[in-house]
Amino acid sequence: MSPSVDWAALLPQIFLGGGSLVMLTLGTLVRKRAPWWLPNVLGIGLTLAAFGSVVWQWVRVQDPSRGAFSTIAGTVQIDGFAVFLSGVVVIAALLALVFAPFSIRRAGLPPEEFSVLLLLSAAGGVTLASANDLIVLFLGLEVLSIAAYVLAALDLRRAGSQEAGLKYFVLGAFASAFFLYGAALIYGAAGSTKLDSVAAALAAGAGSNARGMLLAGFALLLVGLFFKVAAVPFHAWTPDVYEGAPSPAVAYMAAGVKAAGFAALLRLFAGTFSASSADWRPAVAVVAVITVLAGSALGVISGDVRRLLAYSSIGHAGFILVGLESAGANGTSASLLYLGVYAFMALGSFAVVMVMGRDASGSQPLAAYDGLARRSPWLALGFTLLLLAQAGLPFTTGFWAKFEVIGAAVQSRTYWLAAVSMLGAVVAAFVYLRLVVRMYLVRPGADGDALASQKSGVGLADDSRSGDEDSDSRPPVAVPRSVGFVVAVCAAVTLFFGVWPAPLLNLAGDATLAVLGG
C-alpha cells in the first residue's frame, strides 16, 4: 500500500531538485564543455518555473474552498506558511543566479557546479518549509546545508573560500548532529515523527511522563536551528563564512538559508510545540535579546563590509526570533514579513558588495566605499536605501518589519523584550550610518572611519582628511547590467512596499501556519 502522492504539491522540488540532477547528469555525459552562461540560464529557467509553481500553490492554498493540504501520507504540508517561505527561498536562489555571472567571470566560479548546488540547496529549503514530519524536516535541512557547505568552498583557488567551507562544514555538521539527537528524543517522547501527531500528543499531555526527554529534545533542536539562523552564541561561523565565501553564495545564504532555517524553527516551535510554549518562550526570548544586542555591537566595531553585513544578519535573526517568541499567529506573520523583506535587502546588499570586489588580502575594508556617491551615484543610492532599510528607517520595508515584530512582542506582553530590541535597533542604526556616511561625506584618502575612529571614543570629532581635496582618481565602479538589475529590483521592492506596506502585510498575514492539516 503506497501513500497517494499529489505531484503538483511537489512541483517546486521537482523543478529545483530534479532539474539540478538532470543538469548534473547531462554535464557529465556531454563531452563538449558547455559555454559558461548555459548552466546559469538553465538555472534561472528552473527557478522561474519553481517560482511559477509556488505562485500557483499560493493561489490554491488561499482559495477558501480548498485551503491547506498535505500529501505523501501527511509528511508534506502545503499551507500558506510553507508556500510563503518556499517563495522566499526560490527568490533568493533566482536573484543570486541572476547576478552570479559577474562572480563566475571575475572569480572563476565553476558555473555548472554553482547552478546545480544552488538549485539543490533551494530544493532542500523548499522541502524544509513544507515538511510535516521530522524525517522530512531532517532531509530538507541536510540537503539545504550540505549543498551550502560546498557553495561556501566553491571558489576553490581562494584560501578564504576554502576556510569558509571548512568552518561552515565542521560547525554545521556538529550543529546538525545536535538537531538530530533532539529529533530522536522528540520521537521517543511523543511516539511519532509526524508533526501533527506530535502536536496532538503534546496537547493530550503525552509528554508528561517523559517531560525531561521532551524538553531536552527542545533544547537540542533549538541548538541545531539556532545555528542555521545564526543566533548568538551559535553564530560564530557567520562572519567568517560571509567574508570568505563567494558573494552570490553568501547572498543566497543570508536570504534563503536563513529563511529555511526559520521555516523549521517556526514550524516546530510556533506550530507543533505551541502547546508547551510556556517552556520554550523564555529561552527564545533570552537568545533573541542576546542576538539583537550582540549583532549590533559586533557590527559597530567591524572593519570589513562583508563581516559588517554578517553581523547585521545576526542582528536581524534576533529580531525575527522576537517574532517567534511571541508564539502566536501575529508573531509568526511578523517573522515571515521580516524574512521576506530581509531577503531583498540581503540580496541587494551582497550584490553591491560583490561588485566592490576584494583587496589583496581578500577582504573589503569600509574605506572602499569612501566617496562612492561621487564615483557611482546610482550604486551608492541603491546601497544607501538597502542599508537604511536594514536600519529600520520609515518609508522602507525594514521599518514595517521591525514594527510588526516588536508590535507582536508588545501584544504578547513581553514589554522588556520589545524595549531591549528597540535599543538594539537604535544601536544598529550606527552600523549602517557608518557606511552611508562614508559613501556620501568622506572623501577617498581620508583615513579615519568617520563615525568609528578609535581616537575620539565615538569618533564624532575627527574625519582627518589627508591628501588633496579633489584627487578622486578612482574610476567609477563598473556595474554589469545583471547586478544593476538585482540592486534596482531589491531597492525598488524595499522602497515601494515601504511606502505602501498594505499588500505585503496582507501577504504575510495570509501565510498562516496550519498545524493540524488533513
Add this chain to the structure above:
Amino acid sequence: MALAELIWVVPLAPLVGVAALTLFGRRLGEPRSGQLATAAVGISFAASLVVLGGLLSLDGHERSVVVKLFSWVPIGDFSADLGFLVDPLSVTMILFITGVSALIHVYSIAYMHGDENYPRFFLYLNLFVFSMLLLVLGDNLLVTFLGWEGVGACSYLLISFWYGEEANAVAGKKAFITNRVGDFGFLLAMFFAFGAYGTLSYAGILEGHAANSTATAILLCLMLGAAGKSAQFPLYVWLPDAMAGPTPVSALIHAATMVTSGVYLLVRFSPLLEESSPWLGDVITGVALATAALAATIALAASDIKKVLAYSTISQLGFMFAAVGAGAYTAAIFHMVTHAFFKALLFLAAGSVIHGMGGQQDIRRYGGLARLMPVTTLTFGVGWLAIAGVPPFSGFWSKDEILAGAWGYNKVIWALLLLAALLTALYMSRLMFLTFFGERRWNADEADPHESPRLMTIPLIALAALAATAGVLNLPFSHGVEFLGRWLEPSLGHHSAEPGFGGGTKWVLAAAAIVAAAAGLLAAWAIYLRGRVPPEKIERRVFARAWGYDDAVSNFVGGPGKGLFSALARFDASVVDGAVKQVAALPRRAGGLLRRVQNGLVRRYALALAAGAVALMIYFLVRAGL
C-alpha cells in the same frame, strides 16, 4: 466642514515642490528653484488660512475634524490610517509653521545665492516643511512618527549641507545620534500605547482607559522622545553643534519649528498628562528648569553669535516645557508661537550680520554695526526686546503667562524661571550691544559691513512686525481677549490650568517680570556699554576687554561668578557631552569583548556552540524539574 477637509492641500504643496525639485531642480537653476519652493510653501500657508476659516465657522465643540486620506496599514486588529487631525492645536501649528517657513524661504533665495547646490537646498527645505506638517497633522502616532523621523533626517541633511566642511558633517552626525535616543523613547511610547489601548490614534488613546502606571510609562517615554527632539537636558548637546548648518536652517528647523515638536507632542497628550501621576509634572518642570537655567548661563559666556542664539533657544524651550509641566498648556503654545517669530527673526538677522561681515560669527569681532546695517539693527532690536520680555513686545506676554502658570503651580519654580528670564534679558542685551553698538572691533580690510539685499530684509521686517505684535493673540486682561486660550480649549479639553488667583496677583507678577527684564537690560548696559573705551584709544585694550568678557560677568555676579560660569561650561563639555559619548561608546566596548570569541579558530566556535547547548540544556532540564 468642507473647508477643513481641504487640509490635504497643506502638506501636498511642499511635497509637490519636493517632487518638482527632484526632477527638474538642476534644470531650473538658481533663482527659479528657490522661487518654486517658496511658492509651494506659500500655497501651503494659504491653504492653512482656508482651513482656519473653515474651522472658525464651526462651533467650538465641533472643531475637531479627522480627515482620512486612505487606510494605510489595515491588518487584522491593527490598523493605521493616513489621516489628518484638524483641530485648533494642529491648525495653530500649521499656521505658524507654514507662515514662518514661507518667510524663511524668501530669505533663503537671497542668502543661498551662488551656492553650487542651490536647488538641493530648497529641495531639503520643502521636504522638511512636508515632514513637519505630517508631524503636527497626523491623527495617529504612526503618521506623527513618520514626520518625526522625516524632520530628523532633513535636519541631518541640512546641517551637513555644506558637507565639504568637516564640522558640518560631524555636527550632522551628532544631531542624528542624539535624536535616535529620543526616537527610541517615541517608539517605545508608541508600542506601549498600542499594547495598552489597542490603537495608535490620538482620539483612541486620549479617550481610552488604561492603568495609571501604563499611562505614566507611555508619557515618560514620550518625554524622552520630546527631550531629544526639543533639546532638553541632557539631550540638548546636539543643538549648539547643529549651528554649523546654513543660517536659514538654524532659523527654520533649530529655532522655530522642529525643536518645538516635543512641546507639541506633550501638549497633544495633555489630557493624558492631567490624569496620570502628578509627579510627572514635577519631572517635566525639573528637567525644564535645569535646561532653562543651564542654557541661559552658557549663552552668557558664548561668543559665537549663532551659539548664543542656540543656547537661548534651548533655554526658551525649557520655558515651554516648564509651562507644560505646570499645566499651563496654552502658555506653552503661546510662547511657542511668539518664540517662533522672534527667534526666527533673530537668527535671520544674525544671518544678515554674518552675511554683511563676510562670514565672521565671533561677536568679539563685531561692534558698532548699527549705523551700517540699519534695517538689520532695527529688526534685531525688536527681536531682542521681544525675547527679553519688554512690554508690549510679544515675548513679554507669553513669558508672563508661563510665569503666572508657574506661580500657580509652585512658587520656587516661578522664582527660578524669573531668574532665567533675567538672565535672558542679560545675555540678549550683551549680544545686542556687542554686535551693533560700542566700538568697531573689526578691521575695514577684513570686513565690509553692508546692509543685506531686499529679499533678506523684507522677511526680517515681516517677522519683526509679528514679533512685536503677536502678544495680542492672548492678552491676559480678561477672558474675552484671551483669544488663543479660548481657541485652543477644545484641543486641550478643560484641563488647561487656570491660575487660581485674583487679578491683583496677575499684575504683581507682570510687574515682577518687567522688573526682571529691566534688571537684565540695565546690567548689560552697565557692563557692556558704560565704561566703554573710545575706539581710537588702543585697539588692543579693546580686544582684551572684549575677550575678557567673563571678567565683566564675574564682576557682575561677584566673587565666585567666573568660577561658576566656567564650571558650568566645563560641566557642559565634559559631563553631559562626555556622558553622551560614553553611552555611544558602550556598544563598541561590548563589541570588543564579544570579538574575543571571534578568534578565527573552529575549536573556539564549536566551544561557544557547545556552551550555548549546555546552557539551553540546563535551562530546559531545570524547567522539566530534573
Add this chain to the structure above:
Amino acid sequence: MWLNQFLVLSAVLFSIGVYGVLARRNGVLVLMSIELILNAVNINLVAFGSYVQTVVGEVFALFVITVAAAEVGVGLAILLLLYRNRRSVDIHDVDMMKG
C-alpha cells in the same frame, strides 16, 4: 526497563563525540567524532522504534546513515582541498579570518 540502557549508551557516545569535536585538531578525527554523535542518534532511534513498536525509528535511522555518508563525502572533499593547499589537515591552523 531495558530502554534506559540504550539511552545511556547513546548519551555516552554522544558525549564522547562532542568531546572529540571540541578537543581534536585533526580534521579527519573531528569528522569521525561527528559520525559518533550520529551513531548515538541511530541507537536512540532504533531503541525508541522498538519501544513504541513502529518502524519509523528504524526508517529514520536508515535516512541518517545515508545522509551521514553524503556529509562525510563532502567533509572529506573539503579536507582534501585543505590538505592540498597546506599539507596538513589540522583544522586549528585555519584562522585567516577573524574579528
